[in-house]
Amino acid sequence: MKLARRTLISAFAALTATAALGAPAALAQTKLSWAHVYEVTEPFHTESLWAAEEIKKRTDGRYEIQVYPASQLGKEADINQGLTLGTVDIIISGSSFAAREFAPIGVTYYPYIFRNPEHLLAYTKSDVFKALAAGYEEESGHHIVAVTYYGTRHTTANKPVKTCADLNGVKMRVPDVPAYLAMPQACGANTAPIAFAEVYLALQNGTVEAQENPLTTIEAKKFYEVQSHIALTGHITDHLNTIVSQSRWASLSDEDKAIFTEVMQEAATRATKIVQEREAALVDTFRKQGIDVSEVDKPSFEKAVQENAPLDKYGYRQEDYDAIRAIQ
Structure with missing residues (x-):
């Protein structure tokens, strides 16, 4: 990632955080956009809606998240670009798109690398996952929060x-x-x-x-x-990443980062269970x-x-x- 882009995004995050600190309590609510390409009936949408409401609840209404399904904010390539442009705060997207920023993370789509969905889920808790996610974050600036099982092809x-x-x-x-x-x-x-x-x-x-x-x-x-x-x-063994933009992630307090992570990972677990049962x-x-x-x-x-x-x-x-x- 180019240094100039990263500096600009960091400066934007700092300004956002400063503005929030100086805002009156009545104006403290932050509105976020969450985009994906899946239909409203699919668990990737229904569980994102649940997560949006849960984050609002656990942060005492400080965050209002609008979820945009079915490519309403653009195709998958568009919403990935939107993370950097600042037009979207959170997306659900495949590792094939993350690999455009950091090629090694695409290894998780290599045929037969996973034995089954359980192997994929074990990977998401492993050191190699942390290393690949960190490599993606280093290149793109954006933060992978959770992984959802999409289905076996x-x-x-x-x-x-x-x-x-x-x-x-x-x-x-x-x-x-x-x-x-x-x-x-x-x-x-x-x-x-x-x-x-x-x-x-x-x-x-x-x-x-x-x-x-x-x-x-x-x-x-x-x-x-x-x-x-x-x-x-x-x-x-197909899967999707829940990704928060660099500017948004940088603007969150450590407490809010913990809440976002816990809720989004729980939403991924819920969606994964639905897919496996189907x-x-x-x-x-x-x-x-x-x-x-x-x-x-x-x-x-x-x-x-x-x-x-x-x-x-x-x-x-x-x-x-x-x-x-x-x-x-």
Whole structure:
């Protein structure tokens, strides 16, 4: 991060804090904006609303937080930029965007780095998480407060997918994010970065033959209506960061920082539980609807990724990967 930008943000934070100290008690309430791209029915929004109210309660009304869902303040790239521009105070966003500021943190999206959601949650309490979050904060200035489990990404197609080789030559929609592309491309799929809103139609008309997303997204977007098979590839244990801007974090007292941290981490835990419960129920739900939901030969996928999509290709560090894999 450029020194000039950091100095400007620090000066803004100092002025904000000074103004708050000199304000009359009746004017002491601080209004904050919290933005994300998820729908109002999703736990990432409902639990953010809970957190906003809880912070207001625990700070005796000193903070009023307005939560803006469904890209109301812009797409994910926009709200990340908004942290620096000062147009938003808090966001929920994936590590793929944090990696634009600090590439090593993107290692958490590397296929098969996590064994399961529990492994991800253990990582969020580890020294390697603290080190990666600190690296991101050093580069961007912004502070990662909490991590929420988003869902495990699986593959849908109109044919059975049991091994990595089954994806060879398949036209597959994948987000245009390097770590997301790693597994499909390592297996020989022909990837296409179709806009998310257009994926259903693209699957329906055969523009693409497969896609990958968590089960909750497959349900919400009704991809199961135009795909006959769900392969439990489990290639990425997806997750979201709750991030507070540098200027806002610097303006908080130590007491308020503790309150924000406790509440936001509790909100992340609540949302994670909801997602896990929904995922567990969906396998049976899909099977009852006649969808083929099957396990895959995961070692074949992992082997292809390690051989064809090495860590250093993405700017990730072997020591971070090894430390995360060693977490029990």
